[in-house]
Amino acid sequence: MEAVISSLRSGLRRIFESAEGLLDKIFGPKLNPFGQLGAIGYFLYWIVAASGIYLFAVYDTGLENTYESIEWYTYDHWYHAGVMRSLHRYASDLMVVMMLVHLAREFALDRYRGVRWFSWFTGIPVIWMVYISGITGYWLIWDKLAQYVAVTSTELLDWLPIFGEPIARNYLSGGVLSSRFFTLLIFLHVAVPLILLFIMWVHIQRISRPKVNPPRLLAGVIVVGLVIVSLWQPALSQGPADLTQEPSPVGLDWFYLPLYPLADSNPGLVWLFLAVATLLIGLMPWLPPLKKPKPAAVDLAHCNGCGRCVDDCPYEALILAPRSDDLPYSHEVAVNASKCVSCGICMGACPSSTPFRRTAELATGIDIPDLPLTEVRGRVQEVAETLTGAPRVLVIACTHSAGARHDGAVLALPCVAMAPPPLIDYVLSRDLADGVVVAGCAERSCHNRLGVDWTKQRIAGERDPYLRKRVPRERLLTVWASPTEGRVFRRELADFVDRLKALPADDGSGTRMPPAPSSAGAAEEKAL
Amino acid sequence: MIDGVSFPRIIGMLVFTVALSALAAVFDDWPRYSRIPDGMAVLKFSFTHGSDRSSLCKRRSREELQKLPPNKRVPLDCPRERPPVVTELEVNGEQLFFKSLPPSGIAKDGPSRLYERFLVPAGDHTITARMRDTPREEGFDYESTRRVTLVPGQNLSIDFRHETGGFVMN
Ligand code: HEM
Ligand code: SF4
Ligand code: SF4
Numbered sequence: 001m002e003a004v005i006s007s008l009r010s011g012l013r014r015i016f017e018s019a020e021g022l023l024d025k026i027f028g029p030k031l032n033p034f035g036q037l038g039a040i041g042y043f044l045y046w047i048v049a050a051s052g053i054y055l056f057a058v059y060d061t062g063l064e065n066t067y068e069s070i071e072w073y074t075y076d077h078w079y080h081a082g083v084m085r086s087l088h089r090y091a092s093d094l095m096v097v098m099m100l101v102h103l104a105r106e107f108a109l110d111r112y113r114g115v116r117w118f119s120w121f122t123g124i125p126v127i128w129m130v131y132i133s134g135i136t137g138y139w140l141i142w143d144k145l146a147q148y149v150a151v152t153s154t155e156l157l158d159w160l161p162i163f164g165e166p167i168a169r170n171y172l173s174g175g176v177l178s179s180r181f182f183t184l185l186i187f188l189h190v191a192v193p194l195i196l197l198f199i200m201w202v203h204i205q206r207i208s209r210p211k212v213n214p215p216r217l218l219a220g221v222i223v224v225g226l227v228i229v230s231l232w233q234p235a236l237s238q239g240p241a242d243l244t245q246e247p248s249p250v251g252l253d254w255f256y257l258p259l260y261p262l263a264d265s266n267p268g269l270v271w272l273f274l275a276v277a278t279l280l281i282g283l284m285p286w287l288p289p290l291k292k293p294k295p296a297a298v299d300l301a302h303c304n305g306c307g308r309c310v311d312d313c314p315y316e317a318l319i320l321a322p323r324s325d326d327l328p329y330s331h332e333v334a335v336n337a338s339k340c341v342s343c344g345i346c347m348g349a350c351p352s353s354t355p356f357r358r359t360a361e362l363a364t365g366i367d368i369p370d371l372p373l374t375e376v377r378g379r380v381q382e383v384a385e386t387l388t389g390a391p392r393v394l395v396i397a398c399t400h401s402a403g404a405r406h407d408g409a410v411l412a413l414p415c416v417a418m419a420p421p422p423l424i425d426y427v428l429s430r431d432l433a434d435g436v437v438v439a440g441c442a443e444r445s446c447h448n449r450l451g452v453d454w455t456k457q458r459i460a461g462e463r464d465p466y467l468r469k470r471v472p473r474e475r476l477l478t479v480w481a482s483p484t485e486g487r488v489f490r491r492e493l494a495d496f497v498d499r500l501k502a503l504p505a506d507d508g509s510g511t512r513m514p515p516a517p518s519s520a521g522a523a524e525e526k527a528l
Numbered sequence: 529m530i531d532g533v534s535f536p537r538i539i540g541m542l543v544f545t546v547a548l549s550a551l552a553a554v555f556d557d558w559p560r561y562s563r564i565p566d567g568m569a570v571l572k573f574s575f576t577h578g579s580d581r582s583s584l585c586k587r588r589s590r591e592e593l594q595k596l597p598p599n600k601r602v603p604l605d606c607p608r609e610r611p612p613v614v615t616e617l618e619v620n621g622e623q624l625f626f627k628s629l630p631p632s633g634i635a636k637d638g639p640s641r642l643y644e645r646f647l648v649p650a651g652d653h654t655i656t657a658r659m660r661d662t663p664r665e666e667g668f669d670y671e672s673t674r675r676v677t678l679v680p681g682q683n684l685s686i687d688f689r690h691e692t693g694g695f696v697m698n
Contacts, residue, residue: 026540028533086553093552148563158643164632165576166643172574173685173698217531221538225545233553244698246681248564251557264563 002288012108017484020444029480031218035444037102038204039214043222044095045197051088052193055081059140061186063179066142067240074236086230089253092134094226096255099130107284109400109445114290115206115315115341122203124281129196134256136189140182147171147241148250152263159267173243206339207449208316293414294369295340298333300324302352303365305331308464309346312417314449315339318346318366333366343448344368344418348458351465353420355380371413373420380423383409384432391434391500393493394427400447402481402489403439416440417451421458421467428475435475435500437493442482452480474503564647569678571646571655573617573625575688578639579610579661611663613640617686618656619648650680657686657695670694 020034027033033040058081060069073081103123106112112120138149154168170181204210213219238251252260263270296317310318310333317339320331333346347353350365355377362374384394387409397403398416413419416438424436438455446452457463459478467476477496481488530538564570585606593601610631617625624646632638654675658668670688672695678684687696 023544026537026544028537031533031541089556090549090552093556094549097548097552145557152563155643164638164641166574166641168643169574169576172572172687173683215531217533217538218541220530221541221545225542225549228542228546229549229553233550235553235556238557243685244683246564246570246683248681249560249562252561253556255552255555261561261563 005287009108009110012104014484016105016108017442017482020442020482021485024442024444027218029443031215032444033218034101034105036211036214036218037098037105039211040218040222041095041098041102042200042212043214043219044091044098045200047091047223047226048088048095049193049197051084051091054084055088056190061183063142063182066140066182067237070141070143070237074234078234082234083227083230086233086235087226088137089235090226090229092137093253093255095130096134099127103127103281109447110290111447113285114292115317115339117285118206119203120285121282122199124278125199126196126203127281128278129192129199131256133189133193133196134253136185136192138253138256139185140189141237142241143237144239144241144247145237145250145252147243148247148252149257149260150241151247152260156263156267156270159271171243206316208314209450293342295337295342296335296344296346296366297369298335298366299363300327300332302363303329303332303350304352305329305333306351307331307333308349308351309333309366312345312349312450312454314343314345314451315341317341335366341448342368342370343415343451344371344413345415345448345451345454347373348415348418348420349454349465350420353465354422355420355426356422368414368418371418376411376413376419376423377426379411380427380432383411384427387433391497393435393437393497393500394433395437395439395493396423397437397439398441398447398451400483401439401441401479402483402486403437403479405483405486406439406489406493409433415446415448415451417448417454417458419455421465424476425468425471428471435477435496437477437479437496439479439481439489441480442485443480445482475500564681567650567680568647569650569680569682569684571617571619571624571648572644572683572685573615573646573657574643574685576639576641577613577659577661577688577690579613579631579663581607581610581663583662584611609636610638610640613642614660614668615642616656616658616668617646618658619646620654648678650678650682652677655684655686655697657688657697659688659695672697 016034020032023032023034029035055073058069058073058077060066070085074085075082106120135149135153139146139153151168151171154166154171157163158166158168167181204212214222238247241247259270259273304327305320305323307320310320317336319334319336321334323329323332325332346366347364347368353364353373355362355373360374362372362377364373367373380394384392387394393408395403395406395408395410396416396419397406397410397412399412399414401416404410404412419438424438427433427436438459440452440455441447443452454463456478458465459467459476461467461469477492479489479492529535585604588603588605592605593603612628612630614628615626616623625644627642629640629642630636631640652675654673656671656673659670660668662669674697676684676697684697688694689696
C-alpha cells in the first residue's frame with residue numbers, strides 16, 4: 001500500500017512539474033496558476049457569488065415563470081444578465097477544475113500528511129458542498145436538464161432509506177409538481193454556497209498568511225477570459241421542462257454531473273463510490289502517517305521575544321507569550337507542537353542563530369532538535385572540506401528542490417529558509433568556499449509555502465534577519481527549481497561557476513574576511 | 529506593461545485563460561447523454577397507498593369486553609399492522625410487474641410505497657394496472673385499463689389516487 005501510494009505520488013509529481021514548467025513559460029513564476037490554485041478557487045467563488053446575486057435579482061422564483069424569466073434575460077438582456085449567467089456557470093465549472101487539480105497537487109507534493117492533515121481533511125466537505133451547490137443550481141433553471149437533474153437526483157436520494165415518501169414522486173407528472181419543493185431548492189442553492197464559504201474559511205485556519213487573493217493581473221486576466229467566452233459561447237437553457245416527456249438526449253455538465261449516467265442505471269453503486277472515495281480521501285493523511293520529526297524547541301536563555309520566528313512560521317505554530325523566566329524581556333516564544341512541521345524556518349529567522357560563536361555547542365532561541373544549528377554548522381564544515389579544485393562551490397539546498405539532487409557538495413535542509421543568513425556570511429568570510437548556492441523549490445511551489453519568499457527578502461535586506469551588506473553578492477547564487485527541473489539548476493550553476501572563475505582571486509580588499517578572531521566573533525553577535 | 533508584465537505575455541495569459549474557459553463551455557453540455565434508447569418510452573408506476581385493515585377487525589365478545597379495563601372497552605379489535613398491497617402492471621396482456629408491497633414503518637402500519645420505471649417501445653399499447661389493498665387471497669380491488677399511443681421519449685405516469693377511486697395515467 002505504502003509503496004503504491006508513494007509511486008503514485010512521485011508519478012503525479014512528475015506530471016505536475018512538466019505542466020507547471022510549461023505554464024511558467026506563459027505566466028512566469030509569479031503568476032503561475034499552479035502556484036495559487038487555492039487563491040484562484042477563492043476568486044472564482046467570488047465571481048460565482050457576485051453573478052449569482054445579480055441573477056437572483058432578475059430571476060422569477062415562482063415555478064411557472066422560472067423558465068420564461070431565464071429565457072428573457074438570456075436573450076433580451078444578453079449583454080448584462082446573459083453574461084452574468086454565463087459567468088456564473090463557467091466560473092463554477094472552473095472551480096471544479098481548480099479544486100480537483102489543487103487536491104491532486106497537494107497530494108503529489110506530499111502536503112497532506114502530518115500536521116497538514118487539517119487542510120486536507122477540511123477539503124472533503126468543501127468538495128461535497130461545491131457539488132451540491134452546482135447540482136441545486138442546475139435544478140433551478142427548470143429546463144430539460146433541470147428536469148433530468150431533478151428526477152435522477154431524487155431517484156438517487158430515494159435509494160437511501162431516509163425519506164418516507166419517495167421524493168422522486170414530486171416529478172411524476174406536471175399536475176403534482178409542488179412549488180414548495182422548488183422553494184426548498186432555491187433556499188438550498190443559497191444556503192449551501194454559504195456553508196461552502198464557511199468551510200473554505202475553516203480550511204485555511206491552520207496556515208499563516210494564506211494566499212486567498214490571486215495577484216491583480218492574474219485576477220484581471222481570469223475575468224476578461226471568462227467574459228470573452230461568455231459572449232462567444234453564452235450559457236443557454238435546453239428547452240422547457242416537460243414531465244410528460246423524458247429529457248433525453250440531454251446535454252450534461254460533465255464537471256458537476258459525471259456520475260449521473262451511473263446513477264440512472266445503478267444508484268447503489270454511486271453511493272458506494274461516494275462513500276469509498278470520501279473515506280479513502282479522509283484516511284489519506286494516515287496512509288501511512290508522516291513520521292513526525294521533533295517539533296521546534298525553544299531555548300529561553302537565547303530568546304528575547306523579538307517575534308521574528310512567529311512572523312515567519314508558515315503554519316501558525318508559534319505565539320508570543322508573556323515571559324515565564326526572569327530575563328528582562330516582556331515576551332517569549334511558545335511552540336504549538338501539533339501545528340509544527342519542523343521546517344526550521346523559525347531557526348533561520350532567529351537573531352540568535354549565528355554560526356560565528358566559537359563555542360562547540362551553538363545554542364539559539366529556537367532550534368530543530370533533529371538538525372540543530374550546531375549540527376548545521378558542523379555539516380557545513382564537513383561539506384566544505386570535501387570541496388576541491390577551483391572554484392569551490394557549496395550548495396545549501398532545500399531537500400524538496402533540484403539542488404538537493406546535485407551530486408556535488410550539498411548541505412540539505414528541510415527548507416532553504418532554515419539557513420540563517422549569517423550562515424552564508426560564515427561560509428564566505430571564513431573562506432570555506434568561493435561561492436555559495438542557495439537552492440530552493442520553484443517559486444510557485446515552495447514546499448513550506450513561504451520559505452522561498454522569506455529567503456529572497458532576507459537576502460535583499462527587506463526582512464529580518466538581513467544578509468549583511470558585506471557579503472559579496474557576486475559569490476552568491478539563488479536558484480528556485482523543483483526536483484524535475486535539474487536542467488535549470490545545472491545551467492545556472494555552470495554559469496555561476498564561470499562567473500566565479502572570472503572574478504579576481506581573493507584580493508584582500510576586505511570583502512572577504514580572514515578567519516575571525518574570538519573578539520570579532522563576539523562583535524558579530526552584538527551586531528545581529 | 530501592467531504590473532511589470534509585458535503585453536505579449538498578457539496576451540499569452542489571456543489566450544490560455546480563454547482556451548481553458550472555452551473547454552468549460554464545451555464540456556458543460558457535450559457530449560450529450562441519452563437516458564433511454566431511441567424509440568422507447570417510459571412508464572413510471574408509482575404510488576403510496578395504505579391497505580385497508582378494517583376487514584381484519586374482530587368484534588369482541590361480551591366476555592372479552594368484560595375482561596378489559598372500562599376505558600378500553602371498544603367493540604372492535606383491530607390489528608395495528610397493515611396487510612401488504614399487491615399490485616400488477618400488464619402491457620398488451622403480458623405481465624410486466626407483479627409485487628407484494630409491504631407496509632412501511634417500524635410498526636408496519638404505514639402506507640405501502642412504489643416507484644418503478646419501465647421502458648416500452650413507442651407505439652400503441654394497452655396498459656392495465658391492478659391493485660389489491662384488502663387481505664383477501666385472490667383477485668384485485670382496483671383495476672384500470674387504457675389504450676395509449678406513446679410517442680418516443682414519452683413519460684407516462686401511472687399513479688393511484690384513493691380519493692378519486694383508482695389509477696390515474698397521464
Ligand atoms: C473550492 C475549493 C478549495 C479552495 C478555494 C481551497 C483553497 C485553499 C487555499 C487558499 C489554501 C492556502 C494556500 C496557501 O496559501 O498556501 C489551501 C491549502 C490547502 N488545501 Fe485547499 N482549497 C480547496 C479545496 C481543497 C481540497 C478539495 C483539498 C483536498 C482534499 C484541499 C487541500 C489543501 C491542503 C492539503 C492545503 C495545505 C497546503 C499546505 O499546508 O501547504 N483543498 N486551499
Ligand atoms: S519549524 Fe517551521 S512549522 Fe515549526 S515552528 Fe518553526 S517555522 Fe513553524
Ligand atoms: S526569533 Fe528567536 S529571539 Fe525572536 S522570539 Fe523567536 S526564538 Fe525568540
